[in-house]
Amino acid sequence: MSRRKRERREKEKERYYLLPGQGGRAYRRKQKQIIVWSIIAALTFAAIMSVIMYFLNRSNRFNP
Secondary structure (H helix, E strand, O other): HHHHHHHHHHHHHHOOOOOOOOOOHHHHHHHHHHHEEEEEEHHHHHHHHHHHHHHHHHHHHHHO
């Protein structure tokens, strides 16, 4: 192995140091939890907005 490749490989190891929870199984579990809560928040917001729009539209229907 040439000296240049060895130096590049050592730099790569130093550059990507992960703290606990930033990689591996714990990281994937954290990302999955974030996605699930994001979907729940989006669905809740959409439901609230649709109810508000429904009642606003319904109240305007009877006032000519």
